[in-house]
Amino acid sequence: MEALDSPKLDEHSQALVAMNEVFQRQRKDYLANPYPDYTSRIRDLRKLAQLVQDHKDALARAISEDYGNRSVDETLFAEILPVLEGIQETIKHLRKWMRPERRRVRQLVYPLASNRLIAQPLGVVGVIVPWNFPINLAFSPLTSIFAAGNRALVKMSDRSPRLAAFLKRVVTDYFPREKLAFIDDGHQLGPEFSALPFDHLLFTGSTQTGKAVMASAATNLTPVTLELGGKSPAVVAPDFPLEVAAERILFWKLMNAGQICTNIDYLFLPESKVREFVELTQKIAHQRYPDLQAPDYTSIIDDRSYQRLWDTVADAQQKGTQVVNVFPGNEGDGALRKFPLHLLIEPNDDSLVMQREIFGPLLPIKTYRDPQEVIEYINSRERPLAFYPFTRNKSLRDLYLQRVMSGGACVNNCLLHVAQHDLPFGGVGHSGIGHYHGKEGFINFSKLRPVHYQGFIDGLKPLMPPYGEKSRKILEFMIRRARS
Structure with missing residues (x-):
């Protein structure tokens, strides 16, 4: 000492x-x-x-x-x-x-x-x-x-x-x-x-x-x-009620101001559903957080992370992405680091928002026509920590779960698999090792220590040297049993 x-x-x-x-x-x-x-x-x-x-x-x-x-x-x-x-x-x-x-x-x-x-x-x-x-x-x-x-x-x-x-x-x-x-x-x-x-x-x-x-x-x-971590995707199928999906996705996306390793990092929507989803997002977000300065809405952890989110939005805009501030007129609070939710519609893959884990209230939205597009896109990237398919079609659900590998998955909601105490939690590949x-x-x-306890009879004695006809017959008999 x-x-x-x-x-x-x-x-x-x-x-x-x-x-x-x-x-x-x-x-x-x-x-x-x-x-x-x-x-x-x-x-x-x-x-x-x-x-x-x-x-x-x-x-x-x-x-x-x-x-x-x-x-x-x-x-x-x-x-x-x-x-x-x-x-x-x-x-x-x-x-x-x-x-x-x-x-x-x-x-x-x-x-x-x-x-x-x-x-x-x-x-x-x-x-x-x-x-x-x-x-x-x-x-x-x-x-x-x-x-x-x-x-x-x-x-x-x-x-x-x-x-x-x-x-x-x-x-x-x-x-x-x-x-x-x-x-x-x-x-x-x-x-x-x-x-x-x-x-x-x-x-x-x-x-x-x-x-x-x-x-x-x-x-x-x-x-x-x-x-x-990594970029955990969600996909909403045409059969799933869009308002229900929006309510559940936004609950988690705004939990802890999006600063969760298993959060939705980008969302696939059918082409025809984007406008309705944006409108639903604006309605739901304002109902839940009428005042971003109130204690209910969590701050970004530090100034560097707060600035990183603004830089990510600016980068997306410069590269032609449509950016929707869900709280128009609210450009954040630098003192408390309250960052308003932004939707980034059809971002380029070379945008910062699609290159690294977001860890904040930004939600990129990509559109698709066929489930195979979603599967191929996700599988072309590093394996995510989580995957969130929204569908009531069992065949489509199973297709996504069988074809897309991730650390864990939650069907028709997000993140809840992490809260199940009888399920292991862990990643795969770049999203983690072990559970x-x-x-x-x-x-x-x-x-997990394997222990063998020797019995009173030593069955190996007939197989000990010097080897001879007896030991060979025993081995041949054992091999025949193993082959059958």
Whole structure:
């Protein structure tokens, strides 16, 4: 600890020393107790829920202060509630998940033996949390990590300084640092954090940063779960009621001001439906948000992101895209960073809005005549984190689901698959690696250790050297059985 007080170390170096010290303490604690029992895991999960429940209002305030303004209702709905429900669901099933699983034995060679698959804790898990849903994206993984019996070191985003400071302060009332610790990123510790020799590393964020995290983890052969993003499309079929689709799409597109990795990044509409959709959007948006300056409408996270959205709109206009400000006359609020919803109709593929993840209230609209156009367009790009087909035609629904690959999908709505605690969440290809939530989360943060228990009779003895006619006959008999 003397190194922490040394004047020779700058603040970054001191933070780095402190981070490494916590990691080593967690590693030591894991080695002292590598298999926490069911009772202790349940106790940890309940403490996790208690932390969130006790401080839900303070957590919402801290997030809102980090944003400039973040709707309290959105925090309760999209962060606090799913975390508490996920912990409750995990507690309900944990005993079954922990039970060793029987596997079949080749009885001809291994009589009276048995096989088991045992889920064992990996050790110390690192979690890198983004700023957009910092409670959900910290505590949902922690639910799976603790259920699997691990320790956790959690690095918060540099855009969540107030929340990070609050969590660092209160977490010690519930857990020792050997079990759980939060790190703020005021000293830009990201590269050093991902280079620690974790037993597993979970990162949620951009694809570009995810590549850097994976490269750092590769130095230690640390397995990674990457929850990335990309451009998640939606398509409305001619048979689906347009007003219902508009109501559902806009609910999610304006949730958190569009700053969600699984949000609709572009929308396919039949050519004849565009004008009606624009009119419906204007009506619905004004009904839900009569005043963008009110607390219900969330701010863009920082000045750089706010300016990026305006630059994206300007780029689309310069390239001939029809841009509709759904709140005409409202050109945003630079102080609170309230950005009005814009529709970008038939954007060029070389526009910024179609080249990168939007993370804001911009909705590009492309038109189509045939479902095959939609399938070919989506499949010509990197695989998205989510896909949202709107249709009541089962054949068309299945065509889209079978032909378009994505991390997850939700039919006739958006994002709801992420909130299902018995469904795994994760990407594919450029949108991510690995899954968590529910049983898959428990498995993801466990080592499924295969164990063979030798029986009283050693069936291999007749096959041991010196080889002869007897062993050859046995092998030929076994091969014939295998071929049949």
